[in-house]
Amino acid sequence: MTTPDPADRVLARASLAEGNPTGWFEQLYTAASRGEADLPWARNVPNPELAGWLRPGEGRRALVVGSALGDDAEHLASAGWAVTAFDVAPTAIEAARTRFPESRVDYVVADLLNPPGAWHQAFDLVVEIMNIQAMPREFRPAAVASLAGFLAPGGTALVCEVAEESTDVETWVGPPWPFSRAEIESVAQGGVRLVSLQTIRAGARYWATFTR
Numbered sequence: 001m002t003t004p005d006p007a008d009r010v011l012a013r014a015s016l017a018e019g020n021p022t023g024w025f026e027q028l029y030t031a032a033s034r035g036e037a038d039l040p041w042a043r044n045v046p047n048p049e050l051a052g053w054l055r056p057g058e059g060r061r062a063l064v065v066g067s068a069l070g071d072d073a074e075h076l077a078s079a080g081w082a083v084t085a086f087d088v089a090p091t092a093i094e095a096a097r098t099r100f101p102e103s104r105v106d107y108v109v110a111d112l113l114n115p116p117g118a119w120h121q122a123f124d125l126v127v128e129i130m131n132i133q134a135m136p137r138e139f140r141p142a143a144v145a146s147l148a149g150f151l152a153p154g155g156t157a158l159v160c161e162v163a164e165e166s167t168d169v170e171t172w173v174g175p176p177w178p179f180s181r182a183e184i185e186s187v188a189q190g191g192v193r194l195v196s197l198q199t200i201r202a203g204a205r206y207w208a209t210f211t212r
Helices: 007-017 023-033 049-055 069-077 089-100 139-150 182-185
Strands: 063-065 082-087 106-109 125-129 151-162 193-200 205-211
Touching: 007 089, 023 069, 023 205, 049 069, 049 125, 049 151, 063 069, 069 082, 082 089, 089 106, 139 151, 139 182, 151 182, 182 193
Parallel strands: 063 082, 063 125, 082 106, 125 151
Antiparallel strands: 151 205, 193 205
16 A cells, blocks of 8 residues: 655645645645645754854844744844844745744745845844755755855854755655755855754754844
8 A cells, every 4th residue: 555645745746746845835734724724844843953053143234044933033032132033925924923932033925936125134143944956956056145145244044954965866756855065065155154054853954143
């Protein structure tokens, strides 16, 4: 008996077949809100590596990419960061606002492939944890360029993705699709430079920091 593919993979393939690399997120969040699908990334707690890195924000601006249900954004806000958190899925943003009705986070619907111009070099901290990996490689250069463009001079970007070197790429079924080391390093563009790059979780993920 063949196990059915999870909803995220089914929806992603259909969306990609239509030339839309991000449209399936809204479809998945909508299905999850009806109890018809699971969100494989929903943990209801902040990312542990981000929690371990956490620094006092002291009112500085932070941007959370692909903020989902808001756990990472709220964790940063609790440390004094002025947080903008965005997701391409309106239903995700609505769910985050519902979960945290008294939140200080500015939750925004936006697309990493076409972000607001006002965000250019506007953030002292940029957090990208396992979002761009949901896009096939042909879409990633534009997403990475947007990511690098958010970072203000002297700021810090934190980037985490599944590590290609820990996977059998020939048999891997996505999404997500693993990142190569070169793809992670490519965030260092337009004045952004790599500070550190390591593998974590027994080599399964990359964790990189950048600055401008």
